[in-house]
Amino acid sequence: xxxxxxxxxxxxxxxxxxxxxxxxxxxxxxxxxxxxxxxxxxxxxxxxxxxxxxxxxxxxxxxxxxxxxxxxxxxxxxxxxxxxxxxxxxxxxxxxxxxxxxxxxxxxxxxxxxxxxxxxxxxxxxxxxxxxxxxxxxxxxxxxxxxxxxxxxxxxxxxxxxxxxxxxxxxxxxxxxxxxxxxxxxxxxxxxxxxxxxxxxxxxxxxxxxxxxxxxxxxxxxxxxxxxxxxxxxxxxxxxxxx
Amino acid sequence: xxxxxxxxxxxxxxxxxxxxxxxxxxxxxxxxxxxxxxxxxxxxxxxxxxxxxxxxxxxxxxxxxxxxxxxxxxxxxxxxxxxxxxxxxxxxxxxxxxxxxxxxxxxxxxxxxxxxxxxxxxxxxxxxxxxxxxxxxxxxxxxxxxxxxxxxxxxxxxxxxxxxxxxxxxxxxxxxxxxxxxxxxxxxxxxxxxxxxxxxxxxxxxxxxxxxxxxxxxxxxxxxxxxxxxxxxxxxxxxxxxxxxxxxxxxxxxxxxxxxxxxxxxxxxxxxxxxxxxxxxxxxxxxxxxxxxxxxxxxxxxxxxxxxxxxxxxxxxxxxxxxxxxxxxxxxxxxxxxxxxxxxxxxxxxx
Numbered sequence: 001x002x003x004x005x006x007x008x009x010x011x012x013x014x015x016x017x018x019x020x021x022x023x024x025x026x027x028x029x030x031x032x033x034x035x036x037x038x039x040x041x042x043x044x045x046x047x048x049x050x051x052x053x054x055x056x057x058x059x060x061x062x063x064x065x066x067x068x069x070x071x072x073x074x075x076x077x078x079x080x081x082x083x084x085x086x087x088x089x090x091x092x093x094x095x096x097x098x099x100x101x102x103x104x105x106x107x108x109x110x111x112x113x114x115x116x117x118x119x120x121x122x123x124x125x126x127x128x129x130x131x132x133x134x135x136x137x138x139x140x141x142x143x144x145x146x147x148x149x150x151x152x153x154x155x156x157x158x159x160x161x162x163x164x165x166x167x168x169x170x171x172x173x174x175x176x177x178x179x180x181x182x183x184x185x186x187x188x189x190x191x192x193x194x195x196x197x198x199x200x201x202x203x204x205x206x207x208x209x210x211x212x213x214x215x216x217x218x219x220x221x222x223x224x225x226x227x228x229x230x231x232x233x234x235x236x237x238x239x240x241x242x243x
Numbered sequence: 244x245x246x247x248x249x250x251x252x253x254x255x256x257x258x259x260x261x262x263x264x265x266x267x268x269x270x271x272x273x274x275x276x277x278x279x280x281x282x283x284x285x286x287x288x289x290x291x292x293x294x295x296x297x298x299x300x301x302x303x304x305x306x307x308x309x310x311x312x313x314x315x316x317x318x319x320x321x322x323x324x325x326x327x328x329x330x331x332x333x334x335x336x337x338x339x340x341x342x343x344x345x346x347x348x349x350x351x352x353x354x355x356x357x358x359x360x361x362x363x364x365x366x367x368x369x370x371x372x373x374x375x376x377x378x379x380x381x382x383x384x385x386x387x388x389x390x391x392x393x394x395x396x397x398x399x400x401x402x403x404x405x406x407x408x409x410x411x412x413x414x415x416x417x418x419x420x421x422x423x424x425x426x427x428x429x430x431x432x433x434x435x436x437x438x439x440x441x442x443x444x445x446x447x448x449x450x451x452x453x454x455x456x457x458x459x460x461x462x463x464x465x466x467x468x469x470x471x472x473x474x475x476x477x478x479x480x481x482x483x484x485x486x487x488x489x490x491x492x493x494x495x496x497x498x499x500x501x502x503x504x505x506x507x508x509x510x511x512x513x514x515x516x517x518x519x520x521x522x523x524x525x526x527x528x529x530x531x532x533x534x535x536x537x538x539x540x541x542x543x544x545x546x547x548x549x550x551x552x553x554x555x556x557x558x559x560x561x562x563x564x565x566x567x568x569x570x571x572x573x574x575x576x577x578x579x580x581x582x583x584x585x586x587x588x589x590x591x592x593x594x
C-alpha cells in the first residue's frame with residue numbers, strides 16, 4: 001500500500017433485516033432502494049422455513065416477556081408444578097385460616113352441645129350410673145376445662161420488674177391452654193420454664209402463673225401457647241424482664 | 244428452539260372436527276342463551292346483544308376449551324361456563340371490531356352498527372363484554388374459588404393481549420405504517436387473534452381439568468402456531484370470499500389491514516408501486532375505490548404474496564402439529580384429543 005491514503009468505505013446503515021415488533025409504529029420508510037429481492041423467502045419451501053423460524057422467535061420472546069412480567073408481579077411462572085413463593089405463602093395462609101375456622105366451628109358446636117341442659121343432665125345420669133357400681137363417693141379430681149369467653153388473670157412471682165404480654169387471639173376460652181418454655185433470643189440464656197396455666201380457685205378464672213428466678217438475665221422471653229388437647233398453636237406469651 | 248418445517252398434508256379433515264364443533268357449539272350456545280337477558284330494554288339493548296351469538300359462527304374457541312378440558316380429564320360441566328364466557332367475549336369484541344374496521348358484513352348479514360348505528364352497537368358490545376363475566380363468577384360455585392380465580396386471571400391476561408394486538412393493528416392503519424416485517428405481523432396476530440382464539444381456550448381448559456397443576460406454557464406455543472395458521476388462512480379466504488365466508492370480498496384491502504400479503508407486497512414492490520400503495524392505504528386518501536382495491540390485489544398477485552402467505556400458513560400448521568405432540572403428548576388417546584389435532588388441518592378446509 002505504500003504511503004497511499006487508506007481506502008475507506010462508508011459503513012452500511014443496517015447490516016440485516018430489522019425485525020422488531022417495537023417498531024410497529026414507525027413511519028413509512030423513505031428512499032427504499034427498489035424491490036426487496038433479499039426478502040427472507042423466495043420459494044415456497046424457504047417461506048415455510050422462514051415462517052417457522054420467525055414464529056418460534058416471536059413466541060419465545062412473548063413467553064420470555066410473560067415470565068419477566070410474572071416475576072415482576074411476584075406471581076407464578078406457570079411452569080410445571082411451580083407455584084411461586086408468594087403464591088405458596090398466600091395459599092398456606094388460606095389453608096391455615098380455613099383450618100382455624102373449621103376448628104373454631106367444631107369448638108362452637110361442642111360448646112353448644114356442652115351447654116345444653118338436656119345433654120348435661122343426660123351426661124350426669126350416665127356418669128352416676130357408671131360410678132354407682134363402684135360405690136365411690138369421692139368426686140374425681142377437677143380437670144381443667146375450657147371456659148368460653150374467659151378472662152385470664154396473670155400471677156407473677158419475681159423480684160424484678162417485668163412486663164407480661166398474653167396474646168391468645170379471639171378463640172381463647174374454647175380450649176385448655178398449655179404454655180411451652182419461654183426462650184430468649186440468645187439460645188445460651190436459660191429458658192423460663194416455671195410458666196403454666198391453672199384455674200384460680202378464688203375467681204374461677206384461668207390464670208397464667210410465671211415464676212422468674214432471681215438470676216434470670218434481663219431480656220425478652222417468648223413462648224408458644226398450645227391447645228393441650230391437640231397441641232395446635234393458639235397464642236403467645238411474652239415476658240420482658242427489665243434490668 | 245425452532246422445530247422442523249413440516250408441510251401439512253392436504254388431507255381431508257376427519258368429520259370428527261365438524262361433528263365435535265357442532266356438538267360442543269350447540270352445548271355452548273345453549274349455555275350462552277341462559278345468560279342472555281330477555282327483559283327491557285329489548286329493542287335497544289338485549290335484542291342487539293343476542294344478535295351475533297344467534298348468527299352461528301364456528302364455535303371453535305369454546306369447543307377447543309371444552310375439548311382440552313375433557314382431554315385432560317375434566318367433566319363437561321366443569322368447562323361449560325368458561326367456554327360460554329369465551330364465546331360471549333368473542334362476540335362482544337366482534338361488535339367493537341366491526342365498528343373499528345368499518346366492516347359492513349358479519350356472518351352473512353349486515354354488521355350490528357350498520358343495522359342499529361354505532362352508539363347502540365357500541366353499548367351492546369360493552370354490555371356483552373360485561374355479560375361474559377357472569378359465567379366466570381358462577382365458576383366459583385361450579386369449580387371452586389381457587390380454580391375460578393385462576394381462570395379469571397387467565398381471562399384478564401387474554402383480554403389485555405387482545406387489546407394490545409388490536410391497538411397495534413389499528414395504530415398501523417391510522418399512522419399508515421408500511422414496510423412492516425413478518426415478525427411485526429406475527430406479534431400482532433399472536434396478541435390480537437391467538438390469545439383469545441386458541442391459547443386461552445387451551446390454557447383454561449387444561450387448568451380446570453388439572454386443578455392448575457399442569458405446565459401451561461406449551462399451550463402458548465401450540466395455540467400460537469394454530470392461531471397464526473388460522474389467521475393467515477382467514478386473510479387468504481378474504482380473496483375468495485363467498486356467501487358462506489360471510490365477509491366482504493377483499494374487505495381487508497378495503498379496510499387497509501396490514502395482512503401478511505400486504506406487507507409482503509409492499510416489501511417486494513418497486514419504489515413507484517410502494518408510493519402508490521402507501522397513498523391508497525393512507526387514511527387521508529378517503530374511501531378506497533374498486534379500482535384501487537383491484538390494483539392492490541393485482542400487486543399482491545404480481546409479487547407472489549398470496550403464495551408466500553399460503554406457504555407461511557402451512558409452515559405454521561406444521562409447527563402446530565409439532566407443538567401439539569408436546570402439549571398433549573401425555574394425554575391419553577381420546578375423541579377430544581383427536582379433535583384438537585384435527586383442527587390444525589381443518590383450518591385449511593373451512594370456508
